[in-house]
Amino acid sequence: MTNEGVHADEHPVPGTRRPGGRTARTRAAVRDAVLSGLSDHGYPGLTIEYVAEHSGVHKTTLYRRWGGLEGLVADALDLAGEDTWTPPDTGSLEGDLRALAHEVVDAFADESKAAAPTAFIAASFQSQRAADALRAFYSERFSRCEAVIARAVERGEADRDTDAAALVRAVSAPLMLRLFVTREPIDAALADQSAAVVLAATRAGAFSSR
Amino acid sequence: MTNEGVHADEHPVPGTRRPGGRTARTRAAVRDAVLSGLSDHGYPGLTIEYVAEHSGVHKTTLYRRWGGLEGLVADALDLAGEDTWTPPDTGSLEGDLRALAHEVVDAFADESKAAAPTAFIAASFQSQRAADALRAFYSERFSRCEAVIARAVERGEADRDTDAAALVRAVSAPLMLRLFVTREPIDAALADQSAAVVLAATRAGAFSSR
DNA sequence: ATCGTAATGCGACAAGCGTTGCGTTTGCTG
DNA sequence: CAGCAAACGCAACGCTTGTCGCATTACGAT
Missing domain, CATH: 1.10.10.60 (Homeodomain-like)
Structure with missing residues (x-):
């Protein structure tokens, strides 16, 4: 999928032959x-x-x-993307989801911390290369989060056929929507609500892939 | 180079004194x-x-x-933002939510249709003025969507204290997340899932305020 | 240690972007 | 139908951006 459109990657990528x-x-x-x-x-x-x-x-x-x-x-x-971040492990699905949502809020509460991630998303609108890097970053990040669902399944808090990828995305989606699309402020209460919504849907089997 | 700081709206907005x-x-x-x-x-x-x-x-x-x-x-x-769009009215909350989600998918399925909305969001990252306009646009758009919730309350499909604003945002949030943040493809199945998740959460009372 | 060459530094350049001063057109007002 | 000011067109300018040819440095291998 090297669909680079215009001038493909015309860069021999200097710095690879001599990494020292x-x-x-x-x-x-x-x-x-x-x-x-x-x-x-x-x-x-x-x-x-x-x-x-x-x-x-x-x-x-x-x-x-x-x-x-x-x-x-x-x-x-x-x-x-090369960090050692791991999702929270509070002992319950509800706690983990809430912690995840709160991490998002905390990360973007401080403007100086939010600058870099925001800039990455801005860049993804202007550059296919940045967009690819961003997709890879979030793909990896959400994959780690799926451990939360695996533990929940072990504890019997979620069906074994739960769509973990969709679930973890659903937690942060309302927050990201407000941050980057509708430009509305977010707070801890919104994080709690988002976690509660996803938890209720999970218990109702809405994330089961049938 | 002139003042690079926050030069607010430094434009007397020509064209207002002589609108003819x-x-x-x-x-x-x-x-x-x-x-x-x-x-x-x-x-x-x-x-x-x-x-x-x-x-x-x-x-x-x-x-x-x-x-x-x-x-x-x-x-x-x-x-x-000055259009006559109104949310779907299918006769049931489930139908309305599904229709809403599908509208998002359809709107961004065709690349030519998606270009303008995507560009607006891209612009919002570079310009405070565009960001404000975008917030106003979505605020108005989601306000119209709340009619869907009002009808659902009338039919007894949702609690009277349902957080309509959060609910309508929750429907499109997973789709927008994939479109603009994680850069993953979206399809009709994802729209159905998103609607189902929100519906389940609504029935469980997860959107009830307090 | 020595050599070949990848990688970087350097200065100059063309092209595009945004601004400015001034003259012209056009819409409002009396 | 005049007269004034707002809005616009025009051409030229300065600044920034991105590129190119060539000289220099220093990595990696012999």
Whole structure:
């Protein structure tokens, strides 16, 4: 599915043949600069020259290796996915779902913390490459969350044929909708409501894949 | 470079003192050009010069009256909200919710139809003005949807203290999440699932306030 | 240690974007 | 039907963005 449309990936991806010393340093410096730039000015305010100055890497190199802002953000997004986050384990499905929802609220309550994730989504609207990276990120993230459902099934709190992927997405969906689409504020009460809705639907078998 | 800070709305909004003839014509022509531009190239590909050429309005005028792409898109978004859309009325809550969800899927199934709404959301990440217009649009849109809940309450399908605003948002939230955040495909089956989940939660009283 | 070459630095350049000053047209008012 | 000001068109300018050719650095292998 390399449907890249226009100019495919026309970049030989420099930095792969020689992954050592300097190349790795530049890459790390650039990633840091991109993340700090996103936090400071958001995606619309992020410019190549800002990254160049704050990383000490020349403008030309940025264009050559990453092909522009799209690639820079996509690369930073790949890095963001390489963390050790695991879903909460409170001992009950209700507790886990509530904790998950609250994590979303907390993550976007502080504006400085919300800047980078928001910027990634903004970038996904402008760049196919960033969109692919974002899909991969969330796919991986939600996969981890499915452990919550597996435990619930073990405890008999959910049917064995529960659609775990849909369930975990349903928890954060109302929050994400307000954050990125309708632009409404979110709070802890909304997180509780979202978790309660999903829990009730689960108990009613609405997530059972039949 | 001028003040890059929050220059609020620094535009005296020309075209308000003289709403007649030419001014109105240019405004309409510009709006059409913006919408066709969004459909053809999406928000990232939309350029001022494109709007100038396809509307017959000079570049300078566009900058003066709308202040740039942000304002142009925000203005077009205001227009988009002035339609006569009403939510479905199938005679049952389940039917209405399913119809609502399917409308979302249908609206974004065709790429040409999806371009403009997607572009509006993309614009909201880059422009406070577009974000405000988007919030107003969805606020109005969801308000109309609450009629569905009112009818359901009349029929005894939902509690009288049901949180209608949260309920109608919950229907489309999983679809919007996949469209704009996780970038996963959506289909009719997903719409049915979303409606079923919300219906089950409603029957369980999960949307009852307090 | 030495060499080949990948990777980066450097300066200059073309193209596009947004702004500005000024002249012209057009809509409102009396 | 005049007269004024608002809105617009026009051309030119400065700034930013992205690219190119060439020189330099330093990784990796012999």
